Structures are given as C-alpha cells and as structure tokens.
Amino acid sequence: MEDIIKLHDKKFRIMIPAAKIDEAVAAVACRINEDYRDKPTPLFVGVLNGSFMFMSDLIKKIEFNNELSFVKLASYEGTCSTGCVKNLIGLNNSIEGRHVIIVEDIVDTGESIEHMIGELKSHNPASIEVCTLFFKPDSYRKQLPIKYRAMEIGNEFIVGYGLDYDQLGRSLKDIYVVTE
Numbered sequence: 001m002e003d004i005i006k007l008h009d010k011k012f013r014i015m016i017p018a019a020k021i022d023e024a025v026a027a028v029a030c031r032i033n034e035d036y037r038d039k040p041t042p043l044f045v046g047v048l049n050g051s052f053m054f055m056s057d058l059i060k061k062i063e064f065n066n067e068l069s070f071v072k073l074a075s076y077e078g079t080c081s082t083g084c085v086k087n088l089i090g091l092n093n094s095i096e097g098r099h100v101i102i103v104e105d106i107v108d109t110g111e112s113i114e115h116m117i118g119e120l121k122s123h124n125p126a127s128i129e130v131c132t133l134f135f136k137p138d139s140y141r142k143q144l145p146i147k148y149r150a151m152e153i154g155n156e157f158i159v160g161y162g163l164d165y166d167q168l169g170r171s172l173k174d175i176y177v178v179t180e
Contacts, residue, residue, distance in 0.1 A: 005176060007168040012159055012176035016151070021133075021161055021175065024150040025054065028131060029061035032101065032148060037064045042099040045091065047116065048072040049170065050105030053162035054133040054150075058103060069093045073112050095125045101148075105162050106134040110142030117144060134158070 005012050036042050044062075046055035048070050059068065071091055100120060107113050113130055120128055131148035138155055140146075159165045160172030169176065 004179070005169075005172070007159060007165045010165060011179045012165075012169070013179050014174050015156065015158060015177040016175035018161075018173040021151075021173075022057070025057045025133070026061055028148050028150040029058055032058075032131065033061075033063045036066075036099065036101070039064075039099045041065050041067055042101055043067045043069060043093060043095060044101050044103055045120075046070045046103045047105070047112070050162045050164070051103050051133075053170075054105055055103045058131070067093065071116065073116060091120075091123075095120060095123045098125050100125045100128045102128065102130045104130060104132040106136070106158075107132045107146055107149075108136045108139045110140050110144065113146070114142050114144055133161070 003014055042064070044055065044059060044066055046052065046068065049072065055068070055070075059066070069091055102113065102116060102120070104113060107130065113132075117128055117130075129147045130144070131150075132146060133150045135146055135149040135152045136155060137152055157165070157178045158175050159169035159178075160175045162170050163175070164170045165178075
C-alpha cells in the first residue's frame with residue numbers, strides 16, 4: 001500500500017484503509033440481512049463500473065437467497081458530474097413484483113440514482129431501496145431516501161475500491177483522496 005499515488009495528472013493519498021471499508025460493508029450487509037431474510041429472492045442490481053468491488057464483497061456477506069444483475073450508467077467526466085445520465089447497459093431480468101436493492105459505489109448529487117429509480121419503477125417492482133458504499137450528504141440534491149449507507153463522506157474526490165479517475169484507480173483496495 002502506497003501512501004501517495006499518481007493517476008494521470010493528479011496525486012492521491014490514502015483516506016480510508018481496506019480494513020475500515022470491510023467493516024462498513026459488513027455492517028450494511030447485516031442491516032440488509034435483517035430487512036430481507038424473509039422476502040422472496042430479492043434482486044441486487046449493481047451499477048457498473050464503480051460498484052463491482054462493493055457488490056462482490058457485499059453479496060458474500062448476504063445470508064439469504066438472492067439474484068444479481070448489473071446496469072451501466074454514466075454521468076462523470078474526469079472529477080466532475082456532467083449532470084447528464086446515460087443508460088449504457090440495461091436490465092435483462094423481469095423485476096415486476098420483486099424486491100430490488102440497487103448497489104452503488106457512491107451517491108453524490110443523486111442524478112444517477114434518481115434516473116435509475118425512475119426507470120426501475122416503470123417495471124412495477126414490489127420495492128426499491130438503495131445501498132451505497134459512499135454517500136455525500138453535502139452534495140445530495142434529491143429527496144429520494146438512501147436507506148443503506150455504508151459510509152458518509154464530504155465532497156472529496158476519491159478513487160479506489162471500484163471508483164476511478166478517468167478509468168484509473170479502480171483496482172486499489174484502499175480509498176484515496178485527491179491532494180492536488
């Protein structure tokens with residue numbers, strides 16, 4: 001583990017070590033286990049690319065039968081949200097009457113998650129909840145509840161554990177914050 005790394009033109013330092021991330025994932029999985037253990041085969045929908053590491057670790061801690069699917073949305077360029085959400089890969093599973101848990105890497109302004117929930121609601125699920133590794137309460141501009149928040153952070157730009165800076169840094173096991 002390096003304390004300082006360089007990705008493209010920016011330097012980053014460790015903000016959250018892997019062990020703390022694992023504790024937060026375990027805690028949010030415990031809450032989901034309590035809420036969904038008696039529901040008929042909930043569907044976890046991971047939002048690619050950023051959620052892949054979180055989804056993998058989360059699902060290993062889930063103690064009930066479930067199904068997995070993925071969608072791909074895009075709203076970032078560099079370190080900023082574009083404010084425009086693009087659907088890139090759609091959902092193949094029928095979700096009518098199903099309990100759906102959206103798994104996100106980070107909820108920032110809420111544009112992407114609001115867009116996704118709107119799309120999913122049109123397919124008549126029994127329920128939709130959001131589970132995010134990181135939630136930025138100071139950036140969030142929507143009214144939709146984010147029930148499962150593993151960690152809250154400020155407005156820092158972070159990479160690692162699935163999150164990237166122009167496609168670099170996703171494979172880092174720790175979370176790094178930009179320093180310059």
